[in-house]
Amino acid sequence: MTSSMAPGNAQTSTWMLRLGQTLRAMASRPSGAIGLAIVLIHLLIALSSPWLVPFDYKAISSLLILSPPDAVHWWGTDHLGRDVFTRTLLGGREAILVTLIATPLAVAWGGFVGIYMGLVGGKLDDVLMRLVDALLALPWILKMLLMIATFGTGLGVLIPTLAFFYGIPVIRIARAAAHNVVARDFVLAARARGHGRLSTIGRELLPNVLDALLVEGAMRWSWMLLAFSSLSFLGFGVSPPTPDWGLMVADSRTFLAIAPWSGLYPIAALSSLIIGINLTADALAKTLGVDRAQKAPI
Amino acid sequence: MLRMILRRLLLGAVTVGLVSLIIFTAVEVLPGDACTALLKQDAQGQRLTNCRQELGLERSATLRYFDWASSALTGDLGFSAHSTKRISELVADRLKNSLLLGIMALAVGLPLAFLAGILAALQRDKWLDLVLSGLAIGAMTIPEFVSATMLILVFSGWLGWLPGIVLTPPSAPLHEFFPAIVLPVAALAMVMTAHILRTVRSSMIEVLDSDYVRMATLKGVPYRTMVWRHVLPNALLPAINVVALTVAWLLGGVVVIEMVFNYPGLGRLMISAISDRDLALVQAIALIVAAVYVLVNLLADLLTLVANPRLRTAARRLS
Numbered sequence: 061m062t063s064s065m066a067p068g069n070a071q072t073s074t075w076m077l078r079l080g081q082t083l084r085a086m087a088s089r090p091s092g093a094i095g096l097a098i099v100l101i102h103l104l105i106a107l108s109s110p111w112l113v114p115f116d117y118k119a120i121s122s123l124l125i126l127s128p129p130d131a132v133h134w135w136g137t138d139h140l141g142r143d144v145f146t147r148t149l150l151g152g153r154e155a156i157l158v159t160l161i162a163t164p165l166a167v168a169w170g171g172f173v174g175i176y177m178g179l180v181g182g183k184l185d186d187v188l189m190r191l192v193d194a195l196l197a198l199p200w201i202l203k204m205l206l207m208i209a210t211f212g213t214g215l216g217v218l219i220p221t222l223a224f225f226y227g228i229p230v231i232r233i234a235r236a237a238a239h240n241v242v243a244r245d246f247v248l249a250a251r252a253r254g255h256g257r258l259s260t261i262g263r264e265l266l267p268n269v270l271d272a273l274l275v276e277g278a279m280r281w282s283w284m285l286l287a288f289s290s291l292s293f294l295g296f297g298v299s300p301p302t303p304d305w306g307l308m309v310a311d312s313r314t315f316l317a318i319a320p321w322s323g324l325y326p327i328a329a330l331s332s333l334i335i336g337i338n339l340t341a342d343a344l345a346k347t348l349g350v351d352r353a354q355k356a357p358i
Numbered sequence: 359m360l361r362m363i364l365r366r367l368l369l370g371a372v373t374v375g376l377v378s379l380i381i382f383t384a385v386e387v388l389p390g391d392a393c394t395a396l397l398k399q400d401a402q403g404q405r406l407t408n409c410r411q412e413l414g415l416e417r418s419a420t421l422r423y424f425d426w427a428s429s430a431l432t433g434d435l436g437f438s439a440h441s442t443k444r445i446s447e448l449v450a451d452r453l454k455n456s457l458l459l460g461i462m463a464l465a466v467g468l469p470l471a472f473l474a475g476i477l478a479a480l481q482r483d484k485w486l487d488l489v490l491s492g493l494a495i496g497a498m499t500i501p502e503f504v505s506a507t508m509l510i511l512v513f514s515g516w517l518g519w520l521p522g523i524v525l526t527p528p529s530a531p532l533h534e535f536f537p538a539i540v541l542p543v544a545a546l547a548m549v550m551t552a553h554i555l556r557t558v559r560s561s562m563i564e565v566l567d568s569d570y571v572r573m574a575t576l577k578g579v580p581y582r583t584m585v586w587r588h589v590l591p592n593a594l595l596p597a598i599n600v601v602a603l604t605v606a607w608l609l610g611g612v613v614v615i616e617m618v619f620n621y622p623g624l625g626r627l628m629i630s631a632i633s634d635r636d637l638a639l640v641q642a643i644a645l646i647v648a649a650v651y652v653l654v655n656l657l658a659d660l661l662t663l664v665a666n667p668r669l670r671t672a673a674r675r676l677s
Binding site for chain 2: 194198199200201202205206207208209210282286289290293294295296306309310312313316317320323324327330331334335338
């Protein structure tokens with residue numbers, strides 16, 4: 061720490077320092093470097109694409125239906141004559157936005173409940189874990205579809221639903237990670253000093269569980285993206301004419317044999333982002349030394 | 359042993375009961391009921407009251423839940439809001455078709471996954487393992503609708519070997535689904551194989567690294583005998599439960615894959631039921647899926663119990 065820094069900033073700057081160190085360590089692994097680069101490029105495109113794209117994403121043209129890639133329409137046009145390049149560049153924005161909001165929410169609520177249960181234990185913990193098991197027992201798509209059938213589609217439903225269901229497996233991870241430190245001396249000391257539960261969680265448990273939560277969050281992000289695109293593909297996510305990769309693949313299905321470009325570019329975009337996130341999560345797990353056992357999607 | 363099995367059965371029944379309660383409540387909090395769905399714009403005044411009386415919707419939610427649950431137990435799932443058919447009729451063909459898809463995928467994927475997983479573990483970090491594990495990770499990370507679409511593009515669009523979508527009506531006899539079923543089965547088996555392969559591989563590696571295997575090697579047990587007698591039984595038993603979990607997870611994948619291939623199964627029926635807001639049908643399908651899930655896990659538990667000598671002894675001691 062340099063002396064010019066105010067004492068209040070000390071903690072923030074340690075965090076920044078650690079973040080920088082972690083990122084650098086991740087980038088020094090080939091998988092991490094590639095993964096981070098892919099994710100970064102996707103984020104940059106998602107942010108800037110409205111100003112980059114050459115065409116209007118909803119401009120329909122009967123003269124350009126399924127025309128192959130050429131000098132004007134670099135990636136060809138779809139079944140309504142819309143520019144595939146434009147739509148692919150824009151097609152990740154909703155998915156990335158939704159998952160980037162829902163993932164931190166999921167990790168936050170699941171993490172808090174998990175740590176709290178790990179600290180408190182007892183009857184409440186028993187009952188809650190049975191409930192968690194029962195909810196984890198249902199296939200993800202059934203849970204999502206039930207919620208959609210009940211509350212309808214739209215981002216106002218999808219974001220809380222994704223955040224809720226994807227937070228449930230986080231409870232387990234956080235609880236297990238908290239269990240490992242609850243009995244340690246520094247936690248007992250904090251309790252003995254008279255710290256309340258919340259302050260013990262914030263000061264003693266959270267810093268020790270954070271690594272596991274970060275890795276879990278990265279993994280959840282990729283699963284959530286997969287779920288969101290699948291829902292869009294099924295017609296329950298983004299509503300047309302807003303461009304979305306899942307929706308574009310669904311639209312291109314019938315014409316795939318005669319116009320593969322209308323489906324292949326969105327497929328490549330979605331796949332590369334998911335693979336990039338997975339590589340990043342893998343590098344993060346290795347850098348932080350978190351044992352990432354194989355996990356089911358939800 | 360018997361007591362343990364009974365306990366498992368009871369636990370499975372409780373799970374299904376819990377799920378049915380969740381499903382019922384989810385639909386209950388929704389505005390509108392079966393009558394508003396049936397009558398649509400006519401749903402007002404006397405007709406609505408009559409309909410509600412006829413279907414018994416005036417009664418309390420608790421009563422209706424027990425009514426619904428007890429008739430579901432006897433196989434009567436009520437009426438669909440959009441066709442006048444009984445739900446059990448609508449669902450029967452679809453369930454049969456989905457089971458055909460799932461069982462075919464299991465029949466193809468299971469042996470493949472175990473074989474590839476065992477080979478990958480025995481050849482750990484050599485090129486065969488790298489290729490197999492790489493393929494598995496690829497198949498696991500890519501969404502099902504993407505891999506399924508790619509299969510259609512390659513085998514139907516470019517090579518023209520197989521039909522890309524299924525045009526067979528839901529009630530057709532099973533053999534009429536060939537050859538259109540090949541690509542959906544392949545898509546489903548691909549994801550499943552990847553998951554099980556990874557599990558078998560890591561389970562095998564754990565055992566290969568264990569002290570007793572090292573001991574056997576040092577003792578001079580031939581490699582073949584060691585793999586067959588020491589490694590495989592110990593490594594494959596824990597994999598059974600993961601297979602069950604994967605199968606359950608497949609129930610989700612089935613929905614997507616049925617949509618991609620236009621396959622007349624339960625998943626596609628559910629999607630159209632949701633689009634039509636046919637809640638009675640959604641409830642029924644969700645209940646069936648949950649029951650299948652619990653059944654599969656129950657089967658896996660029992661299989662592990664029967665096959666694992668350690669659990670067998672523990673069970674005997676318990677009872």
